Amino acid sequence: MLFNSIPFLVFLPAFLAAYFATRGAARLAVCLAGSYLFYGWWDWRFLGLIALSTGIDYVVGLKIAGAEAQPAKRRWLMLSLTSNLGLLAVFKYFNFFLDSVWRATGFFGFSESPAFLAVILPVGISFYTFQTLSYSIDLYRGTIEVERNLLRFATYVAFFPQLVAGPIVRASLLLPQLRRDHPFLWSxxxxxxxxxxxxxxxxxxxxxxxxxxxxxxxxxxxxxxxxxxxxxxxxxxxxxxxxxxxxxxxxxxxxxxxxxxxxxxxxxxxxxxxxxxxxxxxxxxxxxxxxxxxxxxxxxxxxxxxxxxxxxxxxxxxxxxxxxxxxxxxxxxxxxxxxxxxxxxxxxxxxxxxxxxxxxxxxxxxxxxxxxxxxxxxxxxxxxxxxxxxxxxxxxxxxxxxxxxxxxxxxxxxxxxxxxxxxxxxxxxxxxxxxxxxxxxxxxxxxxxxxxxxxxxxxxxxxxxxxxxxxxxxx
Structure with a gap:
């Protein structure tokens, strides 16, 4: 859904009404549902991708927080890095690197065309990948507290205003704000x-x-x-x-x-x-x-x-x-x-x-x-x-x-x-x-x-x- 589209101008008033009419977990549920609707409007199939990324980093966060030894924390961090960057590599860079290797080997007589992946680049994947990675890295560094509420963490990852094109809002800034209700203020x-x-x-x-x-x-x-x-x-x-x-x-x-x-x-x-x-x-x-x-x-x-x-x-x-x-x-x-x-x-x-x-x-x-x-x-x-x-x-x-x-x-x-x-x-x-x-x-x-x-x-x-x-x- 584009900010400069008719569907968004219909979506926003309905979302604002539901948002300010709720509190606590219900408000988070409204935020998450609205954000998934906003993102899925483009292609609902990629909702599974953002849910997968959310689930991986939520579990990784719990494991990093629960691990006592530094090597164990490092292993869980590596899982977050490899899974998130792996998804980014497949959807965004696989064909690029395959094509680059193919062209480079062409100088040595290899001319058979490789099998490229027929994939669509999911909107916003570069942004929410960096956002979830910063959460795992900051947890590993000990600069933020773990988020144990899955609903709140999922809302942090998918919050619609910045979901598809930033800004990249770090967990240290947004998660504390999601832990409290914000009353309606005209100012x-x-x-x-x-x-x-x-x-x-x-x-x-x-x-x-x-x-x-x-x-x-x-x-x-x-x-x-x-x-x-x-x-x-x-x-x-x-x-x-x-x-x-x-x-x-x-x-x-x-x-x-x-x-x-x-x-x-x-x-x-x-x-x-x-x-x-x-x-x-x-x-x-x-x-x-x-x-x-x-x-x-x-x-x-x-x-x-x-x-x-x-x-x-x-x-x-x-x-x-x-x-x-x-x-x-x-x-x-x-x-x-x-x-x-x-x-x-x-x-x-x-x-x-x-x-x-x-x-x-x-x-x-x-x-x-x-x-x-x-x-x-x-x-x-x-x-x-x-x-x-x-x-x-x-x-x-x-x-x-x-x-x-x-x-x-x-x-x-x-x-x-x-x-x-x-x-x-x-x-x-x-x-x-x-x-x-x-x-x-x-x-x-x-x-x-x-x-x-x-x-x-x-x-x-x-x-x-x-x-x-x-x-x-x-x-």
Whole structure:
């Protein structure tokens, strides 16, 4: 079920009524039943998969908590890791790795085609797999308490606002909130509603308005002038940001309406002045997950410079592979790993140069912001391109440096609309970071009504209502 679909708009009021009419175990049952309906609406067959993952990690959690010896705890943790990552490998990566091996062996004369699995990638499997894994790992580390209530644990895994595309909400944050009832509060409900509306603005008004031009450029880059291709790449940077952060805003807003706090998942990432800053602002729940459960266990920044660089690259490579079974995603991750390494190599020298030349802070920060954004857009080319050949076609078009005048831009009306929407977004985000508005002003009914009316106006005026799927559903 999509957040931007008619079935969801019917489902949500019914769920809210049942949720606030119940307490305790009955409320958890409503949450679980509603979440399974939400997930099963897409394909009911995969309800068994999420139930299997839930059951395995529930039992593993009890066994880890009950084991006294560390080796026994480690064996149960390995069961969780192998079962969850095994399911992910079969459904998401089996055909990819089989195809890669087949192509590699083709150089040695082996040409017989392998038997690929005819499987459908279950929506959200990457997200709820990481969520259940973090529970088992944190139990093993002794940083959280075991959850003995199966109904509560199943609700934690399947809670519908963040089930299919995040944010990845860890057990340490969500399980304690599920252990108590949350009364209906108008303040929290309205605050959550405002964030939901913001998410819809980002998705249907901005991302879905940029999508047609982006799709046409990436489907046939040779049919577009170089300036149009550059604009297509630029538009994609904002399409994926508004699409995914829009989903996160809707999910976090829905949780707030119900009384839960999911934290923050995006924090104006395109205002970052370094790549390490970018990854503390972009998809925060994933980047912090990779940091805590991969980068630090690999050794983090301990063990010397070369080991730090190795750990950064491995983490970003696996982060790229998490997004999809494609070498383009691996290359995207490798580029960001390289960016982080180069930042550590060049950053100190750049800082000293700025001090020596007495370059104003606003100038140096602005230059850093432009460089980080430009290199991020370059990496997005490989992330968005369906094939390596498409990536090369786009780069060749850009590198031709031909027909770069605005007169050569194709679909000018669509492009101008896109720039208008992006300009409005950037202005609003810059204003939110630089202008401090007292909470007393924002809490006034008049101010809130005007803000919500403006959001609805943007949705109606610029919205694209074709039920377009969120980009991160494919991951």
């Amino acid at each position: 929290g409900f309205l605050l959550g509603l405002g964030q939901v509306l913001l998410g819809y603005v980002k998705k249907v008004a901005i991302a879905d308005s940029l999508a047609p031009f982006v799709d046409r450029v990436f489907d046939a880059p040779e049919a577009f002038t170089p300036i149009s291709v550059v604009i297509g790449v630029f538009f994609y940077a904002f399409q994926i940001y508004c699409d995914f952060s829009g989903y996160s805003d809707i999910a976090i807003g829905l949780a707030r309406m119900l009384g839960y706090d999911f934290g923050v998942n995006f924090d104006t990432p395109y205002f970052s002045r370094s790549f390490s800053e970018f990854w503390t602002r972009w998809h925060i729940s994933l980047s912090s997950w990779l940091r805590d459960y991969l980068y630090i266990p690999l050794g983090g920044n301990r063990g010397g410079t070369l080991f730090t660089y190795r750990n950064l690259v491995i983490t970003m490579l696996l982060g790229g592979l998490w997004h999809g079974a494609s070498w383009n995603f691996v290359l995207w991750g490798a580029l960001h790993g390289l960016y982080l390494v180069l930042q550590r190599l060049i950053g100190p020298s750049y800082g000293r140069l700025v001090e020596r030349l007495r370059i104003p802070r606003v100038v140096s920060d602005g230059l850093s912001l432009v460089v980080v954004f430009a290199l991020t857009c370059f990496a997005w080319i490989f992330f968005r391109s369906p094939t390596w050949a498409t990536s090369m076609d786009i780069l060749q078009q850009i590198a031709s440096l031909d027909r770069l005048a605005f007169a050569d831009v194709q679909l000018k009306v669509v492009v101008l609309k896109g720039f208008l929407l992006i300009g409005m977004l950037v202005t609003a985000e810059a204003w939110s970071k630089t202008v401090v508005v007292p909470s007393a002003v924002l809490d006034r009914p008049v101010a809130r009504t005007l803000a919500y009316a403006a959001a609805l106006w943007l949705i109606v005026l610029f919205g694209t209502f074709d039920g377009g799927q969120f980009i991160y559903f494919q991951f």
